[in-house]
Amino acid sequence: MNYNVDSNGYYGNFGGAYIPEMLYPNVEELRQRYLEVMNEPDFKVTFDKLLRDYVGRPSPLYFASRLSEKHGARIYLKREDLNHTGAHKINNTIGQILMARKLGKKRIIAETGAGQHGVATATVCALMGMECVVYMGEIDIARQAPNVARMKMLGATVRPALSGSRTLKDATNEAIRDWINNPVDTHYIIGSAIGPHPYPDMVTRFQSIISEEIKWQLKEKEGRENPDYVIACIGGGSNAAGTYYHFLDQPEVGIIAVEAAGKGIHSGESAATSILGKEGIIHGCKTLLMQSEDGQITEPYSISAGLDYPGVGPMHAHLYTSGRGEFYSATDDEAMHAGLELAKLEGIIPAIESSHAFAVFNHKNFKKDDIVVISLSGRGDKDLDTYINYFNL
Numbered sequence: 001m002n003y004n005v006d007s008n009g010y011y012g013n014f015g016g017a018y019i020p021e022m023l024y025p026n027v028e029e030l031r032q033r034y035l036e037v038m039n040e041p042d043f044k045v046t047f048d049k050l051l052r053d054y055v056g057r058p059s060p061l062y063f064a065s066r067l068s069e070k071h072g073a074r075i076y077l078k079r080e081d082l083n084h085t086g087a088h089k090i091n092n093t094i095g096q097i098l099m100a101r102k103l104g105k106k107r108i109i110a111e112t113g114a115g116q117h118g119v120a121t122a123t124v125c126a127l128m129g130m131e132c133v134v135y136m137g138e139i140d141i142a143r144q145a146p147n148v149a150r151m152k153m154l155g156a157t158v159r160p161a162l163s164g165s166r167t168l169k170d171a172t173n174e175a176i177r178d179w180i181n182n183p184v185d186t187h188y189i190i191g192s193a194i195g196p197h198p199y200p201d202m203v204t205r206f207q208s209i210i211s212e213e214i215k216w217q218l219k220e221k222e223g224r225e226n227p228d229y230v231i232a233c234i235g236g237g238s239n240a241a242g243t244y245y246h247f248l249d250q251p252e253v254g255i256i257a258v259e260a261a262g263k264g265i266h267s268g269e270s271a272a273t274s275i276l277g278k279e280g281i282i283h284g285c286k287t288l289l290m291q292s293e294d295g296q297i298t299e300p301y302s303i304s305a306g307l308d309y310p311g312v313g314p315m316h317a318h319l320y321t322s323g324r325g326e327f328y329s330a331t332d333d334e335a336m337h338a339g340l341e342l343a344k345l346e347g348i349i350p351a352i353e354s355s356h357a358f359a360v361f362n363h364k365n366f367k368k369d370d371i372v373v374i375s376l377s378g379r380g381d382k383d384l385d386t387y388i389n390y391f392n393l
């Protein structure tokens with residue numbers, strides 16, 4: 001079984017490029033060039049240099065001794081929370097802006113829901129001196145004022161999406177419309193391991209630095225490269241894809257995904273996409289997504305804005321249906337308490353997205369000598385208000 005993308009842009013039955021014909025030239029240019037560009041020596045040198053000096057990589061692999069004691073396993077945390085801008089998203093935006101520059105693009109567009117990807121995109125546009133337009137639903141703009149302010153301070157233009165439910169999917173439609181109208185000079189930076197081929201594979205490769213580092217870091221600490229399990233939370237699936245990448249074809253490494261169950265998988269307010277989803281098309285790819293009987297995309301819900309997405313990247317849809325990955329889902333309550341536990345035991349306040357991964361211990365028992373690596377995808381500063389309200393701090 002192959003868990004990577006095939007030459008047609010599919011992971012098993014999932015993936016592909018389901019796009020309007022007018023977008024074909026843009027996506028096709030990227031498809032033809034992305035691997036060749038990523039393999040150019042000067043691209044690699046610049047990417048590595050920025051990851052080191054700007055992002056602060058390698059991110060530490062930290063042995064969490066008190067958490068390990070509590071849950072009876074050897075638990076390591078991959079500290080993506082220590083990256084510049086506070087999460088893994090910057091790995092991808094650095095890669096894509098270098099790609100855009102190589103393809104001769106002058107202008108960057110992106111869509112954002114909670115604003116995290118918008119901020120990561122605005123950051124690299126400031127770094128490279130490129131024009132940046134971020135589409136964001138009008139409702140999200142009102143809900144996410146600090147991230148809107150960050151984007152503006154970084155020099156980006158935030159354009160409100162005024163149609164439909166005025167949230168992420170409407171912002172995506174606006175971004176696609178912009179790209180159709182500006183095919184020559186504009187690159188569209190997608191923020192997760194989703195979208196039409198080659199995006200899921202390109203984003204996964206940029207994020208694969210996470211598992212590349214885990215391998216040598218674990219070798220130094222434990223004398224072997226492969227852990228028994230790698231664990232990550234899944235929104236669209238980019239931190240997970242990066243964490244799994246170098247272990248996909250190592251059957252002795254268990255792959256565990258934790259999705260957001262919101263108020264409960266069957267409560268009608270959830271984002272447990274793989275478990276609830278059916279095959280359909282979203283954001284230009286065929287994957288598992290939450291939809292009604294007649295195929296309308298269902299509005300997802302999670303306490304964490306970054307997991308509040310109705311689909312899942314095609315790699316993960318394949319890992320789920322093939323059985324290569326073990327999928328769990330954690331409710332809001334489980335995630336909040338897992339986040340608090342990490343704060344109390346290790347002195348680390350995680351992003352609420354990442355807290356979902358730590359709720360795995362409610363669902364699975366590990367053996368005492370199991371080496372378990374958890375992707376700590378981001379830091380909790382942005383979520384302090386949510387923690388304050390939830391715990392009455």
Ligand SMILES: *Cc1c(COP(=O)(O)O)cnc(C)c1O
Binds near residue numbers: 191193
């Ligand atoms: C955006 C975000 C996620 C979810 O996105 P993926 O593409 O699934 O990784 C997870 N954690 C943090 C901290 C985020 O900001």
